[in-house]
Amino acid sequence: MTTDHIIGEEKSLKEIIKDIDIVPLFQDAVSAGVSGVILKDSSGEVLFQHGNSPEGTDHSADIPVKFEGEVAGNLVITGDRSSKYLVDSIGTIIHDALKLILKSRFKSLLASDTHETVIQQSYDELLETNNKLKLSEMKYRDLAGSLEKKVQERTDELKKAHAKLLQQEKIASVGQLAAGVAHEINNPLGFIASNINSLKQYVSKIKDMLLFYRSAFEEQGLTAGDRELSQEKWKKNNLDFILSDVDELVRESLTGADRVRKIVSDLKGFSHIDDVAGADIHVNDEIDRTLNILTHETPEDAEIIKEYNELPVIEGNAAQICQVFFNIILNAFQAKQLNLKLRIRTRHSGDHIRIDFSDNGPGIPDNITNRIFEPFFTTKEVGEGTGMGLNVAYDTVVSYGGTIDVYSVQGNGTTFSLVLPVKAGMNS
Amino acid sequence: MVEYDELENRMILKLVYYGPAMSGKTTNLLQLHDILDQDNRGELTVLDTKNDRTLFFDLLPFFLIAPSGLKIKLKVFTVPGQVQHDATRKAVLQRADGVAFIADSQLTEETNNFESFKNLEQNLDFVGLDIEKIPLVVQFNKRDLQNIIPETDVTDAWEPTGIPVFMSSALLGKGVLDTFRRLLELTYEHVDRRYMLWDKHGLDKSKFVHQLTMRSDNEPLHEGI
Numbered sequence: 001m002t003t004d005h006i007i008g009e010e011k012s013l014k015e016i017i018k019d020i021d022i023v024p025l026f027q028d029a030v031s032a033g034v035s036g037v038i039l040k041d042s043s044g045e046v047l048f049q050h051g052n053s054p055e056g057t058d059h060s061a062d063i064p065v066k067f068e069g070e071v072a073g074n075l076v077i078t079g080d081r082s083s084k085y086l087v088d089s090i091g092t093i094i095h096d097a098l099k100l101i102l103k104s105r106f107k108s109l110l111a112s113d114t115h116e117t118v119i120q121q122s123y124d125e126l127l128e129t130n131n132k133l134k135l136s137e138m139k140y141r142d143l144a145g146s147l148e149k150k151v152q153e154r155t156d157e158l159k160k161a162h163a164k165l166l167q168q169e170k171i172a173s174v175g176q177l178a179a180g181v182a183h184e185i186n187n188p189l190g191f192i193a194s195n196i197n198s199l200k201q202y203v204s205k206i207k208d209m210l211l212f213y214r215s216a217f218e219e220q221g222l223t224a225g226d227r228e229l230s231q232e233k234w235k236k237n238n239l240d241f242i243l244s245d246v247d248e249l250v251r252e253s254l255t256g257a258d259r260v261r262k263i264v265s266d267l268k269g270f271s272h273i274d275d276v277a278g279a280d281i282h283v284n285d286e287i288d289r290t291l292n293i294l295t296h297e298t299p300e301d302a303e304i305i306k307e308y309n310e311l312p313v314i315e316g317n318a319a320q321i322c323q324v325f326f327n328i329i330l331n332a333f334q335a336k337q338l339n340l341k342l343r344i345r346t347r348h349s350g351d352h353i354r355i356d357f358s359d360n361g362p363g364i365p366d367n368i369t370n371r372i373f374e375p376f377f378t379t380k381e382v383g384e385g386t387g388m389g390l391n392v393a394y395d396t397v398v399s400y401g402g403t404i405d406v407y408s409v410q411g412n413g414t415t416f417s418l419v420l421p422v423k424a425g426m427n428s
Numbered sequence: 429m430v431e432y433d434e435l436e437n438r439m440i441l442k443l444v445y446y447g448p449a450m451s452g453k454t455t456n457l458l459q460l461h462d463i464l465d466q467d468n469r470g471e472l473t474v475l476d477t478k479n480d481r482t483l484f485f486d487l488l489p490f491f492l493i494a495p496s497g498l499k500i501k502l503k504v505f506t507v508p509g510q511v512q513h514d515a516t517r518k519a520v521l522q523r524a525d526g527v528a529f530i531a532d533s534q535l536t537e538e539t540n541n542f543e544s545f546k547n548l549e550q551n552l553d554f555v556g557l558d559i560e561k562i563p564l565v566v567q568f569n570k571r572d573l574q575n576i577i578p579e580t581d582v583t584d585a586w587e588p589t590g591i592p593v594f595m596s597s598a599l600l601g602k603g604v605l606d607t608f609r610r611l612l613e614l615t616y617e618h619v620d621r622r623y624m625l626w627d628k629h630g631l632d633k634s635k636f637v638h639q640l641t642m643r644s645d646n647e648p649l650h651e652g653i
């Protein structure tokens with residue numbers, strides 16, 4: 001509302017004087033003997049006229065009409081030459097009357113204008129106050145509404161942060177447990193391996209001795225009954241097979257023990273329980289280590305194609321990096337149980353390294369591509385997945401100043417691309 | 429805020445006599461009306477419909493034509509002083525080109541003067557005028573009465589502000605013209621800066637002031653106190 005409240009605006013004669021004021025006056029003047037009366041405004045426009053027009057008349061009186069000190073119009077009275085005195089007198093009378101009319105009309109006009117202006121102004125002020133109140137009410141409503149939303153947002157953030165902490169703690173405690181178990185296994189494994197080695201030597205000696213006895217026994221004078229009995233017992237005990245198998249048996253046991261030792265060592269390495277933060281990380285080695293840990297999760301016919309290139313070491317916490325690889329590779333293994341092909345490619349380029357994990361799995365549906373890094377987002381059955389795996393991977397990579405991208409074509413595999421800066425300033 | 433119509437070659441200036449109730453604003457205008465030559469002014473319109481107090485306001489118009497032909501109408505208003513007529517005061521103060529603040533010299537009126545001046549500041553701000561820039565004079569009226577604030581106190585209080593202060597007795601016609609004249613001078617300077625009254629219209633300050641303050645020969649001069 002932009003009403004201007006101006007008092008005392010300019011008024012013209014036309015606006016101030018009404019017919020009812022002036023017409024009777026002019027009529028009376030003509031009755032009294034003048035031939036015509038005219039009121040013009042300052043531009044010469046005729047406002048009121050009664051009687052004859054001044055043309056062709058003998059005498060006329062032209063009286064300027066002043067309003068607010070300014071000549072606002074003219075009063076013209078006409079008559080014949082003989083009535084000059086009458087014309088002038090009536091002119092004076094009408095002029096005086098006109099001044100009074102102007103004064104009283106203007107006063108009442110000013111009063112009513114003022115009244116209207118003041119009322120309008122007060123009304124406008126009220127309206128404005130009302131609008132301001134409405135606005136502020138709206139603002140507070142908005143504030144109240146958004147406050148609830150903000151509280152909800154903060155609560156969600158806190159929940160997520162809390163869950164993440166729990167998850168990280170879980171990962172850490174699993175690592176610690178694994179490291180502890182590994183350490184405990186190492187001791188008995190040590191003497192098992194050592195004993196089997198001794199056993200291998202013992203068996204070879206026993207075998208040697210046994211074969212010596214047999215040949216001596218059978219060639220030198222034994223009774224036919226003895227010989228028969230001996231052969232029968234040899235056969236019954238299946239010693240031919242045993243002697244040929246015992247080596248294989250011991251060798252397999254040793255291989256087994258060695259594999260256990262390796263698993264334990266990888267487990268310890270993977271958990272990096274002994275590492276200090278900020279150590280050098282050999283990415284290719286860590287990928288291998290992670291694959292070893294995941295042996296039991298690897299589908300039997302899976303084909304893992306490693307295309308490693310020489311990489312510079314990066315600085316950081318190897319356990320965290322392994323966790324990232326673990327989560328991505330495990331997803332690939334779980335995505336396709338038959339005929340899985342997983343291609344792992346590492347490259348060094350400029351100031352960063354790039355690691356691509358490409359599988360030939362079913363791919364990620366378009367509608368969830370942008371949600372897979374969200375915490376608690378999972379497509380797995382309740383209880384099977386936490387929905388934290390890729391979120392942890394994402395946060396870890398970001399904390400190294402790197403990026404993680406996913407390219408997926410539905411039905412045609414998924415590629416996770418990790419880019420890590422070589423001089424990563426690890427921030428945790 | 430001068431109303432200037434270039435096409436019509438017309439300018440309307442508005443001066444406002446502001447102040448507390450009963451300080452003598454209307455008396456100032458009545459005196460001007462009596463003192464000044466009627467050729468240059470119109471009639472005084474007094475909207476005093478209740479108890480001889482100004483319910484709405486008074487209006488005394490002046491008119492002059494500059495050498496260039498520019499018609500200048502000067503409208504001098506009073507505002508109602510009573511506290512409850514604030515809406516009318518705001519309306520009258522709209523687009524004012526100059527303000528004379530008429531204070532009541534009586535010691536009992538100090539608070540009212542103060543409140544009214546504060547109200548003037550607020551209302552000028554309300555109608556978008558800057559009290560630091562608008563031509564402003566102050567008149568301490570009723571110097572003819574007893575128990576009035578000493579002139580030295582007034583001077584001490586107002587001198588630092590740079591606002592011209594006049595002592596008057598409007599009832600006796602004393603100081604009224606001085607106040608008006610100074611306000612006209614300040615208003616001229618203010619308007620001239622923007623509308624070049626001298627450069628474009630050949631109207632200088634002394635002529636402007638002189639023409640609007642010409643005494644009527646027919647009226648007896650009021651000599652006061």
